[in-house]
Amino acid sequence: MVAPYAVMPGETRGRLHPEPESPTRSAYQRDRDRIIHSGAFRKLQYKTQVFVVHEGDYYRTRLTHSIEVAQIARSISRSLGLDEDLAEAVALAHDLGHTPFGHAGEDALDEAMHAHGGFRHNDQTLRVLTTLERRYAAFDGLNLTWETLEGVVKHNGPLVPLSEGETLPTTIASFNRLWDLELDTQPGAEAQVAALADDIAYNNHDIDDGVRAGLFALEDLYDLPVIGPLFAGVRRDHPEVERRRLIHESIRRLIDLMVTDLLTESRRRLSALKPESAADVRAADRPVIAFSAEMTACDRALKDFLFTHMYRHYQVNRETSKARRVVGDLFALLTAEPNTLPTEWQGPAVAADAAGRARIVADYIAGMTDRYALLEHQRLFDLSPKM
Template sequence: MAVSGARPRVAWACDALEARGRLFPEPEMPPRSPFRRDCDRIIHSTAFRRLKHKTQVFVFNEGDHYRTRLTHTLEVAQVARSIARALGLDEDLAEALALAHDLGHPPFAHAGERALDACLKGQGGFDHNAQSLRVVTRIERRYAQFDGLNLTWETLEGIAKHNGPLTDRQGRGIGRYRDGLPHAIRVHSAQQDLELWSHASAEAQAAAIADDIAYDVHDFDDGLRAGMFTLDDLAELPLLGEAIAEVRQRYRGLDLPRTVNEVFRRVITRLIEDVVAESERRADAAGVASAEAVRALDGPVVGFSPAMREKEKAVKGFLFPRMYRHERVNRIMADAQQVVRDLYGHFLSHPKDMPSSWHDDIDGLGSERMARRVADYIAGMTDRYALDQHARFFDLTPDLR
């Protein structure tokens, strides 16, 4: 199956002409659609620029060629657009959701998230997906008439439901949110109903699975570069092993860098092709004929086939112990968590050490709101800035190498 050519818009795609609008009404600006404007606003945001100095897996000073949150985000956007184009979905909406999906990540990747979540235990915790919503609805301050970016309902919905529905129809949290919704989701839900009980649009689902595809494949590339495993180690894995055998058979004697690139481009293509074929099968089987019908389904319409899902699980099963839980990564991330904990404790006790825009209205905030203010400030930091701030207030700052 070819995935490069665009197909006519399918009936179950989101239609920009029928977008549900923005929390703060604004006039439209043809020829840009509402979803294209969302893309542009995200790209021009401060939070988006900061992604270039935020960790994906390896911190910035370990090398120039490892993925950062920004390069990962761009790769997710490319895959999301490819899927949306092949399915006949709205490419701009899929791209907007891919561009926004990691805006809430704190410094030092999931290590920073775990540290902030522990610091805010009992006060709503910290969830990077929810923080992405908070960034685009409250923290970004670029416009005269409102805080945030005032994105369309469809984009906000997709950010909030990056991992699927958050509640049942009665508003009770489900899955990982059974004990309560993240703070940012609760705050925004008081202003705007994002229908947290339903699935998100097919475009949002395309962006979410593009995230899986991008980090599955490109984290292998970074792991190889870091010497955590070899290409021969991957030859026994499903999907990767098939591509390795094919490249070695076709291009005998090819050097390692070209071999790696040939392998990974084949893997990405096969993953995308599988998603497109399976999503079309699901849509046909369910008889969906509108974006609302997609939201009302019991499960996602965009996804891997059962066979590919098993292969993808095997890929993740390899990456977790060999890369994400590698001794080197664990050691660095343990130090990174301490940096975040130290900063949180310091700024909570000395809020005026934050920039004036973060502390000039703190009188009467209350302990919970003050804790959230500090967490918002730290979550916006790049790795480099967090280390610089730590060195200002503490005698010993880890090197993170």
């Protein structure tokens, strides 16, 4: 049963470039399919979040993460009577703007682009969806609906400057002047679901990857609120089970606990607000999809643990240091010598001013997979005779 506060595909605000509607798919199903068939989505298979690809094949990539987020988002949306296809489309698209090498690559590119508006993956995602994907004869980008673009841009909440002098990311600001995404309002409930599904998937698969990589032990989590008693309970219930199953069972129960908490708190908020439309959700003074206060504290404690024990582990630091150097080297050389860019990128870069050239180079690097960035670095900097 569809809830009255769901975003209704029949009431979509349409696409920037008008197209006939599909006779067999809703507007949001069509958006989801375009995202899945995009080149940027395929590249997520070889973009990592914490580990680079050559460290091993087991660890999650941006692609597997996005699929996990989409699955959780669909399940939550179904329970709340929301549009599952819109939630899935936002979930599948939310990481398309990420650079190679995870946050290390993003930080390096942001530093390199400091004089030209910086670099943020959410802003780059909008560039991918509206400009950089070039598959259709009539327009650049994927020409997604207003609701999907709004959800992707605002899935973490309204975009308003938080301090004097702060500005919106360049692509978001420019696109918003062309087509108002109502940046100062809450996103639709489906986008809010996608954002918290991202949180649930991210934290839990980082536990899985971190334990399997030997960066910390499952028992190290026993002191955390909520998580500790849960994981200790799994050990108590299954004292003889092999470690691989123990890890999976612990994480499975934690995902279930977080989803159940989210559904309970969200239903409480929706009951209090009594929204009669998606517009009421957007006009609310706070999100309608949320964790309870207890689970929010648990989520923060887990993030702090992972930051200390995983993201700042010396083995990860070595890889991220290497990644930053690769991205920084590539950016410096390609902006200084744009004639070294591939042919299709070279003409626009040579003709552009400094800011335009820097953005073109940033687009080129951001679109690389981990292994392609390493290969490009080798091609450009390895002076051995074999080259």
